[in-house]
Amino acid sequence: MKKLACITLDMEPDYGDSEKRIRLLENSEYFEQYVSIINRYDAKVTMFTVTNLFEKYGNVFTDLATRIPLEYSVHSHTHNPHNACSLEEVQNSKQAYTKFTGKIPIGYRAPIGRIDKAGLGHLLDNDFMYDASVYPSIRPGEFGYSNLHMPNIPFRVTRSDGKSLIEFPFTAIEKIRIIFALSYAKLFGWGIYSLLLKMFGLPNHVLLLSHPHDFYFASIPNSTVTGAEKIALSRNSVKAFDYFEKMIQFLAKQKYEFVFISELYQQVEQMPLTEVVWENWK
Numbered sequence: 001m002k003k004l005a006c007i008t009l010d011m012e013p014d015y016g017d018s019e020k021r022i023r024l025l026e027n028s029e030y031f032e033q034y035v036s037i038i039n040r041y042d043a044k045v046t047m048f049t050v051t052n053l054f055e056k057y058g059n060v061f062t063d064l065a066t067r068i069p070l071e072y073s074v075h076s077h078t079h080n081p082h083n084a085c086s087l088e089e090v091q092n093s094k095q096a097y098t099k100f101t102g103k104i105p106i107g108y109r110a111p112i113g114r115i116d117k118a119g120l121g122h123l124l125d126n127d128f129m130y131d132a133s134v135y136p137s138i139r140p141g142e143f144g145y146s147n148l149h150m151p152n153i154p155f156r157v158t159r160s161d162g163k164s165l166i167e168f169p170f171t172a173i174e175k176i177r178i179i180f181a182l183s184y185a186k187l188f189g190w191g192i193y194s195l196l197l198k199m200f201g202l203p204n205h206v207l208l209l210s211h212p213h214d215f216y217f218a219s220i221p222n223s224t225v226t227g228a229e230k231i232a233l234s235r236n237s238v239k240a241f242d243y244f245e246k247m248i249q250f251l252a253k254q255k256y257e258f259v260f261i262s263e264l265y266q267q268v269e270q271m272p273l274t275e276v277v278w279e280n281w282k
């Protein structure tokens with residue numbers, strides 16, 4: 001089986017920023033560092049975009065797309081974790097995506113993994129071909145989940161009316177189920193994180209998770225994030241670009257080919273996949 005890796009970037013306002021800015025796009029130093037890492041490894045970026053940003057940031061996105069291989073996907077319309085995959089969000093995001101790109105969206109990622117049965121139903125009704133929202137791991141707290149029963153590889157969600165879509169869960173390091181995300185590499189530090197990567201490895205199909213704020217979280221002024229969460233997210237903040245490059249380098253050394261999720265979809269669709277019946281979605 002071919003080893004394929006997708007670099008995903010959840011394009012959303014900087015977390016905890018009262019000004020709702022996106023410094024990765026506004027700060028030319030960040031922007032250029034990002035572009036150069038992607039190009040150094042011939043990587044490709046699938047950008048899950050909060051679709052109400054197309055209006056304000058459309059020109060910057062278009063600029064980014066001239067600098068790196070970039071495909072758009074949907075990351076809800078408003079990025080409200082309390083309304084992550086309602087019919088309204090799904091329809092509004094589809095409309096905004098189509099208006100900006102001239103194409104019908106094929107994929108959706110709900111804010112902080114908050115997909116549910118109803119949301120998957122809305123995606124099926126609106127002809128989405130994949131969802132990429134399930135964390136196959138555990139997270140405590142208000143927006144917590146316990147998904148260790150979920151596969152760590154793509155699976156198919158089928159509904160009795162014959163409709164189906166492919167779920168691309170966030171990739172976790174095998175066995176220990178720690179998410180392959182820049183934020184987790186920063187939390188653990190590269191020494192420990194890279195050791196875990198080498199010991200347990202990744203599946204053949206990988207999605208790397210990152211957000212703009214992961215690259216400079218500790219430098220966001222007047223952050224509304226406090227306490228333990230602030231401490232966790234601030235760890236190794238100045239090393240973020242370096243860690244991001246190390247993660248991509250790890251994939252390159254392991255002979256992964258970098259592809260868009262739409263390309264991964266074409267491959268995976270041909271394969272026999274585990275099927276999960278939508279009617280039984282927990």
Ligand SMILES: [Zn+2]
Pocket residue numbers: 010012075079110111112
């Ligand atoms: Zn998000």
